[in-house]
Amino acid sequence: MKLPTQKLDVKLTAFDLDDTLLSDDLSIHPDNKVALQRCAEQGIYTVLCSGRADDAMLPYIRTLNIAGTQYGRYFVSMNGASVFDLHKRIQIYGRTVSSSVLQKAYALARERGLSAEVYDGSSIIASDKNEWTSIDAKLTGLTLQIPEVFEKILEKEFPKMIIPGEPQLLLTLQDEFKKEFGSRAVIFISKPYFLEVMPPACGKGEALLWLANELGIDRNQTMAFGDSMNDESMLRGVYHSVAMTNGLDYLKQISRYETRKDNNHAGVADFLNAFVLA
Numbered sequence: 001m002k003l004p005t006q007k008l009d010v011k012l013t014a015f016d017l018d019d020t021l022l023s024d025d026l027s028i029h030p031d032n033k034v035a036l037q038r039c040a041e042q043g044i045y046t047v048l049c050s051g052r053a054d055d056a057m058l059p060y061i062r063t064l065n066i067a068g069t070q071y072g073r074y075f076v077s078m079n080g081a082s083v084f085d086l087h088k089r090i091q092i093y094g095r096t097v098s099s100s101v102l103q104k105a106y107a108l109a110r111e112r113g114l115s116a117e118v119y120d121g122s123s124i125i126a127s128d129k130n131e132w133t134s135i136d137a138k139l140t141g142l143t144l145q146i147p148e149v150f151e152k153i154l155e156k157e158f159p160k161m162i163i164p165g166e167p168q169l170l171l172t173l174q175d176e177f178k179k180e181f182g183s184r185a186v187i188f189i190s191k192p193y194f195l196e197v198m199p200p201a202c203g204k205g206e207a208l209l210w211l212a213n214e215l216g217i218d219r220n221q222t223m224a225f226g227d228s229m230n231d232e233s234m235l236r237g238v239y240h241s242v243a244m245t246n247g248l249d250y251l252k253q254i255s256r257y258e259t260r261k262d263n264n265h266a267g268v269a270d271f272l273n274a275f276v277l278a
């Protein structure tokens with residue numbers, strides 16, 4: 001386990017939600033809540049950074065009760081496709097997947113009997129209602145919409161597409177997508193049953209470093225916590241990268257540090273209290 005040897009100089013810190021800031025029951029541990037509030041009080045920009053759509057993140061933002069401060073006003077959604085300013089109530093950074101990529105991805109998914117989903121910020125728009133799309137709706141709390149002609153929806157661009165399905169099938173499809181789309185899209189598996197199609201050169205890391213630059217914060221003063229593959233660009237991008245001890249071994253290898261406790265035991269708060277807020 002890799003731990004800091006001294007207090008860290010941090011001006012912006014980002015937090016993945018699922019399996020990082022959130023416990024398995026999808027709640028924020030009270031210790032985590034207090035630690036994030038202390039970060040904002042001490043002048044550290046405290047940024048939630050999730051694959052979830054905007055409306056699916058808002059309940060957690062309200063729970064933290066820091067959005068009214070200068071240091072809790074920003075959040076990153078859609079795995080880095082959007083940065084939102086809660087004070088101005090506008091998106092200040094946005095990226096989308098081209099219509100042609102979305103249409104081709106859906107066609108390839110359909111050949112294997114898979115469905116697809118896109119997001120408009122407040123709802124999930126899916127090609128079918130099945131066990132996988134229902135899982136996403138339950139996780140996010142968003143309304144699930146099934147349009148009459150899903151292909152028609154894909155005539156416009158969206159921040160991301162998800163292909164949900166059996167993990168082993170998605171591993172094979174991931175390789176095919178990477179060959180098919182190359183630099184036209186970022187492809188990765190977030191949860192084992194979600195294959196994500198993202199805009200080119202887009203990720204949590206790119207969005208966070210853009211925000212840090214806008215705020216005049218040096219990369220050496222940035223930190224992030226994550227556990228899964230949709231956190232890779234974030235953990236590679238920031239200087240003080242912290243992998244959850246319950247996270248993927250690969251992310252532990254590429255991160256500078258690792259938490260001592262898992263997501264169910266306030267691993268984020270334990271690390272912050274020991275090495276940032278001490």
